[in-house]
Amino acid sequence: MDIKKNDVLTATVKALGFNGEGIIDHFGTTVFVPFSLAGEKIDFKVLKVKGNVAFGKVKKVISPSISRLTPVCPVFFKCGGCQLQHLEYPKQLDFKAETVKNCFKKIAGLDVDIDKKFASPNVYAYRNKLQLPTRALKSGNAVGFFRPNSHDVVKTDVCPIHPEWANKVISAVNEFIEKSGVSLYDEVSGKGVLRHVVVREINGEYLFTFVINAKTLKNTDLLTDILKRDFGKFSLYLNENTSDSNVILGERFELCFGKGYITVTEFGVTYDITPQAFYQVNTPVKTEIYNDVLSFVSSGGDTAVIDGYAGAGVLTAMLAKKCAKSVGVEIVKEACDSAVKLAADNRIDNMEFICGDCEKVLPELIEKVRKTYGRVVLVLDPPRKGVDVKTLTAALKNPPDEIIYISCSPQTLARDVGVLTGSLKYENNQLINLSKDFSPNYDLKFVGIYDMFAQTKHVETVVRLSRQ
Template identity: 35%
Template sequence: MMELIKNKEYLVRIFDVNENGFGVGKIDDFIVFVDGAIYDETVLIKLVKVKKSFGYGKLLKIVRTSPVRTEPVCDVFKRCGGCCFQHIDYSAQLKLKSKFVKDALERIGGFRDIQVLNTIGMENPYNYRNKAQFPVGVFDGKLAFGFYQPRSHNIVNVSNCVIQNTVNEKIISVFKDFMTRFNIKPYDEKNHSGIVRHIVTRVGSVTGEVMVCVVINGKKLPHTDALVESLREISRISTIVINYNSVRTNAVLGSDISIIYGKGFIYDYIGEFKFEISPLSFFQVNSVQTCVLYQIALDFAGLRGDETVIDAYCGIGTISLFLSKKAKFVFGVEIVPQAVENAVKNARINNVSNIRFILGKSEEVIPVLCESQGVIPDVLVLDPPRKGCDIKLIEMILEVLPPKIVYVSCNPSTLARDLRLMSENYNISKVQPVDMFCFTGHVETVVLLTKYRK
């Protein structure tokens, strides 16, 4: 293999794109990742990092352009770390996402020749997010509200993000005026000083209700009356809360909340169901695609009306309620107390009685349900966070062996790892990716697992 020299320029043919938006090419047998390059392109790069078998190149010039390259609509694309695919045509993004899932299932799961269906995309992939988290800080000596730059905590000012709800522009503008007028300092990570850390917003896509959550360092946000007055001028604001997070951490939210205006939660609908959503509860960020996702989960579950279903990692009971209309009884298990409170209320609001929500870890609660309380699940739904299922839960599954498992995953790598652990007993019958996070490298996947007959 030829010797590669850092800071030297090379011409590279790109043959793939990874989840971070890096084109993948080769110089000889040496793999080079080039931020912003796309397959079917030939690019001139400067080699900026050289490892043993791979390196990173800085894109200098596109010599041959990929047919799927398109003009990014956002003016801070690449400076902001939010999106990584705005330079790629939307239908090509969807194909890439199916490929990411297939690659993970093959590479990590060890599954060969697995059929992954085409990723279901959105008709309009813009302004789809119902939740925004704006870090607040100082950048270039000025107050900054926006998103972190890629791989850093520098904040890029973003006032009109194309994947967020447009109401956020008005909210950010109110905070800029408020903090300037009363000289309220943004949080400084390095010195652990200042007050305002994040502005988190949630918008009900059907109800239009808006929740504003101000995350602060310390115990007091001064002049809240003035803040409430200004925010209320934005017509759709229905509740404003303060979240207290005084820990040196990357986690956005702390565990304590106080309500300074309204009821402390918003309502929204997914399909026919109405949901109460609190600041600390998980709620899927793309309401339009959530409806699609849950319908697939329901179809995969193939319920006839006499089944017992366990919905592990149930959040505020969204999938559980969808399943309840076709099942005999549904148990939902969730670790966050506020989410379980929401779930119980959500069942009541929707007049659903064939359902019970249990607070606790799935890996601890479900073994007790199945082994001590004699519950025999016909269908088990798994929708864990990015880290996937706890090994104790997988061990329990392999003992109880429910006939069907519907696995909903937001991380193809941990999905593949968990499926591999179950592969001796379960056949992967269907794999359906759904684009919940347009223009980013993330993809949601629903998998149907059916138990082998032995």
């Protein structure tokens, strides 16, 4: 049956897709309808049709799911930050577990069991990092969050996935804008000064970064006074970003107030968090991941760990305490400098850090480390795009004994685990699926999901692979 733009149709949602949207099968056309839930009968309007895929919008929920909730956030249906507030929390976890399983099946042809589902201890008010775009819109100044797939800012005074301090930040930023008269950034003209406000809160201390499309910000004294009034211990940075890209931070930072970092101690390692440093957004979930990763690395004189995509070396240092040697590999120079300082400050002398691209460094490094130590455990914690398949193929020429893969993208994780196990093979610039008939290089010992990003579609996964 034909489907065209502006049709209003009635159907039952069969499942949730990777992005948390309802999926409807309309006579061979797959229709994605955000904010609908599996099993619900809905009226939906067709917004776009492309071949046998269409996108729609809920007009009316005729028979709501028993798992449907009224979202806590007043701008949930407009803002792109969360996708699942209308779904009760245990079902969010089930959805994420299914997403991971489906990715393994569809992408790598692998059937996996989810061995652990770690719920976020706080399902709201959990984020320790706030990223607040500030924009000049036709309708006036807007401080809030981006709309889905757009650079339009949805104004808001509150964000329930952040603790209460974030609402105080929004109010303080609005007060500063009003009193100082600072112009807000306009992406079309490239004009306007204030682009973004980024804040980290850890143990009651704050790191503020005001990102500006200029060299200086007028009235920083006024800003400092407002922050002093509302926040206890804090540091304030200005960050210059005059690029027309959508990268939030520019390269130059200027410390205007405070000591400039927050010191944290965990698993016996003390380190400083700066605005540039990678730091997971949900502290107790991050701790659980580190705990599990450390428990997978057996202590012993013959085990060396290579920590690929190591950030500022926090996990590398923790791993060093468990084995003979730990070597971190990281591409960003500042993060490498922090890691070297961290090792010295904590007097960890069996930790080494290499500033370089994992794609180039890992294959040789695995070989070198194996020659010196007997067992090699490779930890991988790449960004969303995953590990390059060529790197994995090269690494497999000298396969590590164990691989622990921490991932924020189930799709690239499944692809990479497929290559590592051998269910996928990279040949002539193409991935070939061999899953029907292959003898695995690695056993999948553990797949765990960790809900770092409650109320959103995102999920963190840890996989442990042991050599056959």
